[in-house]
Amino acid sequence: MSLYPSPEPALTHVPVKTASRQGSSIYVSTRAISVLTLAVLLGSWWLVTAFEWVEPLFLPPPSAVLEKAWLLMTKGYMDSTLWQHLGASLQRIGLALFFAVLTAIPVGIAIGHNRIARGIFDPVIEFYRPVPPLAYLPLIVIWCGIGEFSKVLLIYLAIFAPVAIATATGVRTVDTAKLRAAQSLGASRWQLIRHVILPSALPDILTGVRIGLGVGWSTLVAAELIAATSGLGFMVQSAAQFLVTDVVVLGILVIALIAFALEMGLRALQRKLVPWHGQNH
Amino acid sequence: MALLQLERISARYPGAAEPVLSDISLALGPQQLLVALGPSGSGKTSLLNLIAGFVPPSAGRITLDGAPVNGPGAERGVVFQDDALLPWQNVLANVAFGLQLAGVARDEREAKARDMLALVDLAGFEQRRIWELSGGQKQRVGLARALAADPSVLLMDEPFGALDAFTREQMQELLLQVWQRSAKPVFLITHDIEEAVFLSTDLILLAPNPGHIVEHLKLDFGQRYSAGESARAIKSDPRFIETREHVLARVFSQRQSVREQRA
Numbered sequence: 001m002s003l004y005p006s007p008e009p010a011l012t013h014v015p016v017k018t019a020s021r022q023g024s025s026i027y028v029s030t031r032a033i034s035v036l037t038l039a040v041l042l043g044s045w046w047l048v049t050a051f052e053w054v055e056p057l058f059l060p061p062p063s064a065v066l067e068k069a070w071l072l073m074t075k076g077y078m079d080s081t082l083w084q085h086l087g088a089s090l091q092r093i094g095l096a097l098f099f100a101v102l103t104a105i106p107v108g109i110a111i112g113h114n115r116i117a118r119g120i121f122d123p124v125i126e127f128y129r130p131v132p133p134l135a136y137l138p139l140i141v142i143w144c145g146i147g148e149f150s151k152v153l154l155i156y157l158a159i160f161a162p163v164a165i166a167t168a169t170g171v172r173t174v175d176t177a178k179l180r181a182a183q184s185l186g187a188s189r190w191q192l193i194r195h196v197i198l199p200s201a202l203p204d205i206l207t208g209v210r211i212g213l214g215v216g217w218s219t220l221v222a223a224e225l226i227a228a229t230s231g232l233g234f235m236v237q238s239a240a241q242f243l244v245t246d247v248v249v250l251g252i253l254v255i256a257l258i259a260f261a262l263e264m265g266l267r268a269l270q271r272k273l274v275p276w277h278g279q280n281h
Numbered sequence: 282m283a284l285l286q287l288e289r290i291s292a293r294y295p296g297a298a299e300p301v302l303s304d305i306s307l308a309l310g311p312q313q314l315l316v317a318l319g320p321s322g323s324g325k326t327s328l329l330n331l332i333a334g335f336v337p338p339s340a341g342r343i344t345l346d347g348a349p350v351n352g353p354g355a356e357r358g359v360v361f362q363d364d365a366l367l368p369w370q371n372v373l374a375n376v377a378f379g380l381q382l383a384g385v386a387r388d389e390r391e392a393k394a395r396d397m398l399a400l401v402d403l404a405g406f407e408q409r410r411i412w413e414l415s416g417g418q419k420q421r422v423g424l425a426r427a428l429a430a431d432p433s434v435l436l437m438d439e440p441f442g443a444l445d446a447f448t449r450e451q452m453q454e455l456l457l458q459v460w461q462r463s464a465k466p467v468f469l470i471t472h473d474i475e476e477a478v479f480l481s482t483d484l485i486l487l488a489p490n491p492g493h494i495v496e497h498l499k500l501d502f503g504q505r506y507s508a509g510e511s512a513r514a515i516k517s518d519p520r521f522i523e524t525r526e527h528v529l530a531r532v533f534s535q536r537q538s539v540r541e542q543r544a
Contacts, residue, residue, distance in 0.1 A: 175365070177361050177363060177365035178365050178367060180333070180335055180353065180359065180361070180365070181359065181361060181365040181366075181367075181426075182367075182378070182382070183334075183335075183352075183353035184333055184334075184335075184353045184354070184355070184357060184358060184359040184427075184436075185355055185358070185378055185379035185382055185426070185427075185430050186354060186355030186379060186382050186383055186430065187382050188382075191382050195367070195378070195381075195382070196367065199367070199369040202369075274369075275410070276368035276369060276410070276411070276412055279368065279412035
């Protein structure tokens with residue numbers, strides 16, 4: 001009895017009381033708070049423009065932006081519709097992503113698995129990775145001209161580094177017991193890579209792709225602001241030159257939406273491809 | 282039939298002055314279940330790693346049916362302490378993994394894997410994900426996986442160490458049944474004295490600094506279980522208790538002498 005004093009009123013009653021107090025007030029979920037925040041932001045945008053506290057030149061009303069969106073989708077701006085600008089941007093990042101994943105994963109596996117490959121690739125990647133891609137864009141333009149190729153190359157380089165580094169990290173942290181288990185079942189070197197190392201590193205690889213796509217998308221838009229004749233960045237930049245603020249706002253919103261969709265899509269992919277990640281197995 | 286031989290094996294960690302194991306000689310053949318028992322630091326796991334081929338010995342020779350052991354191979358199956366299953370495969374694919382690596386066709390290897398799952402009482406669990414299994418079930422999948430590759434010998438690294446007492450007893454009985462049916466030599470390491478006495482036909486006691494064999498006992502409690510006697514009856518048999526106390530005293534006296542050496 002004396003060792004285990006029964007936690008009478010003091011411990012049992014207090015939580016019950018707070019719980020009932022919480023129950024009587026309104027419980028708001030985190031998601032609801034987020035939705036509410038967005039609604040307040042949109043509402044104040046509408047309010048500020050509806051009462052004309054701000055010149056439409058600086059901040060057009062939401063309705064104008066929506067109208068413009070319709071116009072852009074059907075008629076277009078600067079010789080191309082919104083879809084064409086969007087398509088140009090997506091094609092660039094899609095191509096760059098495809099080639100980056102195709103090359104960065106083998107390179108990452110080599111870095112994580114092989115001492116010599118690490119010696120070769122590590123300094124190269126670590127040298128160029130911290131440099132903002134826009135800083136070496138001029139050099140790429142001098143070497144490869146101003147066409148599609150240099151833009152894809154730029155984004156490719158921006159995506160390559162994070163994917164390769166994440167893959168190498170994933171490969172290096174593979175559970176030794178799993179490797180040994182496969183070896184004692186007769187796995188060859190290639191079978192180890194194919195059946196143990198690659199799936200083990202997959203969560204890290206997907207995280208690398210997520211980071212890479214984030215960097216790639218911002219690089220792409222920035223590159224289009226500087227040197228392009230199509231694409232979302234180009235659309236925003238040329239609209240800004242003529243002070244067509246609604247197109248600028250619309251462009252920014254579309255860019256943000258795409259970035260958000262890419263992130264959400266990859267998270268869904270991660271849940272689907274690596275359901276064991278985070279499970280205590 | 283398989284015969285595993287260790288001749289005057291020594292091992293040391295790279296850079297370490299003191300060896301982990303010194304002058305170990307052993308033979309393990311069919312119908313044998315050899316248990317290595319010892320306190321932590323006595324080199325139990327190192328011994329298993331040597332036999333599995335994960336690390337090379339610094340001196341001595343390990344042979345399996347006369348062929349020297351060079352690196353890991355499918356003829357020496359290993360069951361690990363933490364199951365080491367592949368979470369991206371379901372239970373069936375995990376068990377069939379060894380056969381998949383050997384290039385066996387899907388139908389054939391899945392049929393074999395089903396048989397092995399039935400052998401460890403896990404029929405019906407084929408499509409489960411690894412993280413949906415309990416600790417005991419995972420260890421049974423690990424055992425089925427090792428057996429499916431049809432190794433000549435089975436090596437077990439504290440396979441029941443992480444299980445609760447009740448599940449552990451079930452697993453010990455299951456192991457004896459499987460061992461009896463497959464007739465494969467088994468090398469098992471543990472730090473559980475009762476487990477060691479109950480399971481082994483051959484019990485070796487290891488002492489640390491450096492790891493060496495201090496006693497080699499021939500026991501028959503596992504065989505009595507296989508012959509149909511109940512586990513409870515065996516474990517309450519005065520001879521079992523006597524053997525257990527003897528082993529306990531030996532382990533204890535070692536610990537005492539280690540402490541005196543240090544003092």
